[in-house]
Amino acid sequence: MTYNRSIALNDIETQMEALSTAPQPSNAHIRLPVELLQTIFSSTIDSSRFTIPGGFAGDQRVRITHVCSYWRAVALQTPQLWDDIVIDIDSRRDVFSIAATVLSRTPSSPKAITVMCKAYQHRAPKEPTARQFLDQFVLPFSSSIKKLRLVVPFPYITLLLSSHTIEFPILESLSISPASYGILTEPHLTASSKLKLPRLTAVEISVPIRRTEIADAFLNTVQSSRLTTLAITSPLPVDVCFHILSDCTHLKACGIYLDRIENRQTQLNPKPIIVLPHLERFHIRYSSKTGFQTFLAHFVLPSIKDLALKSRIDGFGWTRRISEILLKRCGPSLEHLYIASSAFCHNRFSLEGLDEVLDKYALTLQRLYIPLTVTFEPSRLDSSEVRRLVSRDWCPNLRSLSLEYCSSMSERMAAVMDGVLDAEAHGRRPVEELLLNVGYPEWGKSRTVSALGRKFKTFDVNCYQTFVTFDSKALEQEWFGYYG
Numbered sequence: 001m002t003y004n005r006s007i008a009l010n011d012i013e014t015q016m017e018a019l020s021t022a023p024q025p026s027n028a029h030i031r032l033p034v035e036l037l038q039t040i041f042s043s044t045i046d047s048s049r050f051t052i053p054g055g056f057a058g059d060q061r062v063r064i065t066h067v068c069s070y071w072r073a074v075a076l077q078t079p080q081l082w083d084d085i086v087i088d089i090d091s092r093r094d095v096f097s098i099a100a101t102v103l104s105r106t107p108s109s110p111k112a113i114t115v116m117c118k119a120y121q122h123r124a125p126k127e128p129t130a131r132q133f134l135d136q137f138v139l140p141f142s143s144s145i146k147k148l149r150l151v152v153p154f155p156y157i158t159l160l161l162s163s164h165t166i167e168f169p170i171l172e173s174l175s176i177s178p179a180s181y182g183i184l185t186e187p188h189l190t191a192s193s194k195l196k197l198p199r200l201t202a203v204e205i206s207v208p209i210r211r212t213e214i215a216d217a218f219l220n221t222v223q224s225s226r227l228t229t230l231a232i233t234s235p236l237p238v239d240v241c242f243h244i245l246s247d248c249t250h251l252k253a254c255g256i257y258l259d260r261i262e263n264r265q266t267q268l269n270p271k272p273i274i275v276l277p278h279l280e281r282f283h284i285r286y287s288s289k290t291g292f293q294t295f296l297a298h299f300v301l302p303s304i305k306d307l308a309l310k311s312r313i314d315g316f317g318w319t320r321r322i323s324e325i326l327l328k329r330c331g332p333s334l335e336h337l338y339i340a341s342s343a344f345c346h347n348r349f350s351l352e353g354l355d356e357v358l359d360k361y362a363l364t365l366q367r368l369y370i371p372l373t374v375t376f377e378p379s380r381l382d383s384s385e386v387r388r389l390v391s392r393d394w395c396p397n398l399r400s401l402s403l404e405y406c407s408s409m410s411e412r413m414a415a416v417m418d419g420v421l422d423a424e425a426h427g428r429r430p431v432e433e434l435l436l437n438v439g440y441p442e443w444g445k446s447r448t449v450s451a452l453g454r455k456f457k458t459f460d461v462n463c464y465q466t467f468v469t470f471d472s473k474a475l476e477q478e479w480f481g482y483y484g
Helices: 005-021 034-044 060-065 069-076 095-105 130-144 154-162 212-222 238-247 292-296 320-328 354-360 383-391 409-425 441-445 447-453 472-477
Strands: 050-052 084-088 111-116 145-152 173-178 202-205 229-232 253-258 281-286 306-311 336-339 367-369 400-406 433-439 458-464
Touching (some): 034 060, 084 095, 111 130, 130 145, 154 173, 400 409, 409 433
Parallel strands (some): 050 084, 202 229, 336 367, 400 433
16 A cells, blocks of 8 residues: 555644544533532531641541632532531640631531530640630620530630620530539629520530539529520539429430439438429439439429439449339330449349339330349349340330349340240341340350340340459440440
8 A cells, every 4th residue: 555645644634623623621510500519518528527727637628628719619608518616725726716717707507616625634724715715716606606515624614604795696505514623613603694595405514513502503594494405414412403403394304413412311301302294314323322212202204215323333223112213203105214233232122013114114115224233032034024025025115125133044045035936936026135144154155145146136145153243334334335
């Protein structure tokens, strides 16, 4: 074949002309509609929280704002990118100035903001100061905060509570935990009534409140009649506890930490009965077992669904009086029940009345923790009762079950297996989560246990060779992560 140079040149020119007239790549994706871009941006972030200043080191939000001015404008006006912000006050002295810049450039839509120290300090740091916290963060942006969580040095808290008028018009949830030592006193709260919290419904506070006068001032500040959720994680004297609960009549969820009761005759017996008509979730942590039943007996809980009696050290167990309280003082809708195990064996603990309680809540009970320390025969469930619980014949909606200590591993395992077979025979599944506490450790590694474990979503066996002292805190924490 003869090579024709002119024909080849013509072909090249034709191809180049075709390329020059072909459609060019478009950057139309950069100019997508605002609503579509906002949806895309919201789906690309790894975490809903933006940390100041840590987020500037590579957070997707910041990367988006660096693409072009249009993307930057759209991103800064996308509320979902900036509605959950963490301010790390350990990071820089000027962190509140940086936070103010970020907050001023983002939408004024409702935000959840956390201000926190990473570690507890015995003395408050000199910088950033409490005044910077108030002037650069609280005052300028209080109108856009819907949820506020403070884990801050104690001077921050006292300045917030005692400063001049501050209004949080949309604040619904407030959590306060000191990151340095301090106790609220009357001077701290003399001006606290100037705080305006018209929509506050949920409060969590870990600041020690030692006197009823301080409780009064605090409750006036947060408008206790509006509260539906209250959690106090510092030990409360009995008088203060009764004072707070009698004032918060619309609570739906409450967690309190009760200080040691030295004399139940003088501290508890004179107290009136308190009716909490709306309370559905009530968690009480006791500092000791003294008076734990008498304290609970002072409350009428017609709407209760979740009741937990926790312990700091000693623990306690089931008693006939606990049964009577559940039968006479509590409504018919109980779903979750946790009674802490005693660290020591005590002959007043028994499961008397438990069967009546199970009958009352047969159709509602979903989670049941039976205290571990029951070693006095016949103060434990018999095999037929275990079988009915595991098979959900007794409580059809029961999902999670922790059984009391049983020295006979073979007897308990046989009852559990029978319960599984009963459930399968009636075309239903047994309980999803099961925790056994038994004797004879060698059984814990047996094939029977391994095979049985496959019948449950979660299955665990605690084995004890002989009776030992139990760690009530550890037992609480292993209750399937529910009471961490």
